[in-house]
Every structure is written in C-alpha cells, then in structure tokens.
Amino acid sequence: MTTADSHNGRRLTARGAKTRARIVAAAADLMYVKGVGNTTLDDVLAASGVSKSQLYHHFEGKDALVRAVVDHVGAHVIARERRALGRVSTIRGLRRWRDALVQNSALQHAAYGCALGSLAAEVSDQDALARQTLFQLFTEWRDLLAGVLQRMQVRGVLPPEAPIDQLGTGLMAALQGGYMLAQTARDVTPMATSIDMALAHIESLSSG
Structure with missing residues (x-):
C-alpha cells in the first residue's frame, strides 16, 4: 500500500x-x-x-519540514474545532468552547500560546507558501465560528442584520490576542477576559 x-x-x-x-x-x-x-x-x-x-x-531541508508541520498542526486544530463548534448554536455552547480552550491553556500555564498562532508569528514573513497555508487555516477556523453565529441567527437568537462575518473575525481576533497575552503573562486570565468581552458583545446583540 x-x-x-x-x-x-x-x-x-x-x-x-x-x-x-x-x-x-x-x-x-x-x-x-x-x-x-x-x-x-x-x-x-x-x-x-x-x-x-x-x-x-x-x-x-528545514523549510519543507516546517511546511509539513504547518499542515500537521493545522489539521489537528481544525479537526478539534470542528468537533467543538460543528453543532453549537447558542451563547452557552460558545461559552463551553471558551472554557475548554482556557482550561487547556491553563494546564500548560499558558506557556506556549496557540499552536497555529505561534507558527504564524514565526514563519509568515519567512515562507510565502507556509503563510498562505496558515491564512487558509485561520480562515477556516474563523468560518467555523461564523457558522455558529449564523446558526444563532437562523434560530432567531441574533437579529437578521447582525454582521456575522465581522463578528466571527472579531471573536477569532479576541481568541488569538488572548492567547498571546496569556503566553506573555503565563496566566490564562487575559485570555479568558478577551474572549469573554467578545462573547458579551455578541450576546448584547441577542434578540432575546
């Protein structure tokens, strides 16, 4: 075979x-x-x-190996996020997703940040092929978050005019920024706070 x-x-x-x-x-x-x-x-x-x-x-050489690592890590992260987000359609579900990520980071004392984010910070300016792959992976992750928000919109939890794509991008930015702050502080509190602020904004748009 x-x-x-x-x-x-x-x-x-x-x-x-x-x-x-x-x-x-x-x-x-x-x-x-x-x-x-x-x-x-x-x-x-x-x-x-x-x-x-x-x-x-x-x-x-090393560049080829790094690209393979990006593929490997990306496949793992996206598979995890599909499992976590694939059927979520409530704020409560998003909070459970947030709790799982924060708890996992806490187990490592927030030391290493996001596996994809760390790769992006190091290789995006060095390897155009790796950067493009990372861009696609982050886009797919953001789309999973936007999918949750779209399902909330369909259920009437979010109003029809809610900017789903922008909210998905904002939630992703809050997550990645939170990872970075937690990594430098060696404390998950900034990560939890960052995501909570994004979720609070989304909840404020709720139709009730």
Missing part, C-alpha cells in the same frame, strides 16, 4: 509514511515548545529517532 507525499509528489510505502509522520510529529512538538527558530534538524533527528538519510529522503 502506498500513500502520496503531498509536498514532493512521491508515493510512500506504509513504512515510509509512518517514518515521515514520526518526523513531522516530533518536529511539531519541538517547534511548539521551543519555537521554529530554536528547533534544529539535529533536534528533530534526536526526538524522532530517525537517521539523517531518512529525514532528507522525506524533506529537502
């Missing part, structure tokens, strides 16, 4: 795909904790347990 390597077009055996996935997972974990710039290929080799020849068989 073979699978496609989306970055170089090669077909991978099941064993090759497993090796590639191990490299990407190890790199993603390291880059989340240490940052992209502070993670070397030698770090990835040590963490993944693969040989240098195996790594270069799958990735021509």
